[in-house]
Amino acid sequence: MPILHTEAITLRRRRGREADALVTLFTRRAGKIIASTRGVLKTTSRYAGVTQPFNHLNVILYAKVQEQEIWTLTQVSLVESFDAVQGDLKRIAWASCLAEWIEAFSGDFESNLAVWDLLLDTLRGWNRREPxxxxxxxxxxxxxxxxxxxxxxxxxxxxxxxxxxxxxxxxxxxxxxxxxxxxxxxxxxxxxxxxxxxxxxxxxxxxxxxxxxxxxxxxxxxxxxxxxxxxxxxxxxxxxxxxxx
Ligand SMILES: [Zn+2]
CATH class of the missing domain: 1.20.1440.120 (Recombination protein O, C-terminal domain)
Structure with missing residues (x-):
């Protein structure tokens, strides 16, 4: 069973079945991966806040087979949050635009360190000052x-x-x-x-x-x-x- 331990940034989170969510991650080791997270939208879930867009995370993902379209997020911990981006509508809009572009250009499981660095550096910059x-x-x-x-x-x-x-x-x-x-x-x-x-x-x-x-x-x-x-x-x-x- 393939298991992936990597840094990741959430590009997008959308509702799945019941209180589950699907998160689109850009990972350092494997590029774009869509992962499901069990019960994350329940208010009691300890992963509810941490999986919101534009957090820098450490994640462990697994799948039954490598080619699986949607992986399962089993563990997640926060490395760095960008509170000034997440708390400001204007910065959310800029960051969402960048995230959407990265999603459009990235194939699943294609590692790209240049894009990873671009995303991380830009979020750090926009957390300090207006985009x-x-x-x-x-x-x-x-x-x-x-x-x-x-x-x-x-x-x-x-x-x-x-x-x-x-x-x-x-x-x-x-x-x-x-x-x-x-x-x-x-x-x-x-x-x-x-x-x-x-x-x-x-x-x-x-x-x-x-x-x-x-x-x-x-x-x-x-x-x-x-x-x-x-x-x-x-x-x-x-x-x-x-x-x-
Ligand atoms: Zn001409």
Whole structure:
């Protein structure tokens, strides 16, 4: 019977049968794993608080066979909690967006230490200070790179030009075309593309501040790109827009 002892962070928790819950964990040793937890939603359960999203845990999981889709969480202990994230609606929204992206890009049982470190470092940072959309975008970009799915922002897919007053994103190609070559699709100003190039280059600029319009354009670009290339319908952008950050 396979048993896994590992550090984990809860990405999401949803209701299972009766008072059971299904938790989606990102584990240090084995990437994404869905686990069931018996009776965790009862108020008397000692695991109720500890399995809520964004806690850093030590867990022991088991399954009857390795390929089992849902494992069983048998033991869990708290390593580190991020109280400032869990207690603030705005930070929950940012963290949920990051968690959703990690879930969309991670295959079950695929260990990825770069993603593990990104998640842990980001939660620690957002526990100390307010998240920014620029940080979220840089995290999203690193996830795209980790999955080999980043769009090509360097030049026009049609003519090779690097400068244009406006750009159009071409989902099927995962590329941009300049305004001289294409006149339809998702339009982005040159400022947004220049900022994104600087934020995601080999030596990313840490202190770029985007205008609200640039944030909006980049958010739509990333959302369109991810939904097109993963087939996953993301829920968190809607949540972020409703809260109007
Ligand atoms: Zn062009």
């Amino acid at each position: 920014t959309e620029e940080e979220l975008i840089q995290c999203q970009w690193r996830l795209l790179v980790s999955a080999g799915l980043q769009p090509n922002l360097h030049h026009c897919h049609r003519c090779g030009g690097r400068e244009s007053s406006a750009w159009y994103y071409l989902p099927a190609d995962g590329c941009l075309a300049c305004a001289a070559c294409v006149h339809q699709g998702l339009r982005l100003g040159h400022g947004a593309i220049q900022a994104l190039r600087r934020m995601t280059g080999p030596a990313p600029a840490p202190l770029i501040r985007l205008t609200p319009q640039q944030k909006n354009e980049i958010r739509r670009l990333l959302l369109t790109h991810v939904e097109y290339h993963t087939g996953v319908r993301l829920r968190s952008p809607l949540f972020l827009e409703q809260l109007d950050f």
